[in-house]
Amino acid sequence: MDVDASRSNKTAEAYAMRKMLDRTEDCFGLKPEWIAADTAYGSSDTLVWLALKR
Secondary structure, three states: OOOOOOOOOHHHHHHHHHHHHHHHHHHHOOOOOOOOOOHHHOOHHHHHHHHHHO
């Protein structure tokens, strides 16, 4: 549903993922029930954001 180019860097990719989820919800009103990702998205900051803030 969305694409965001980022450098090959775990931090940049995690922020790009956040931005894509927010844009998809804003543009289409869709909020995924689950997401699949590799370990680049598994940082503690990202997991807290997904579980508690999103």
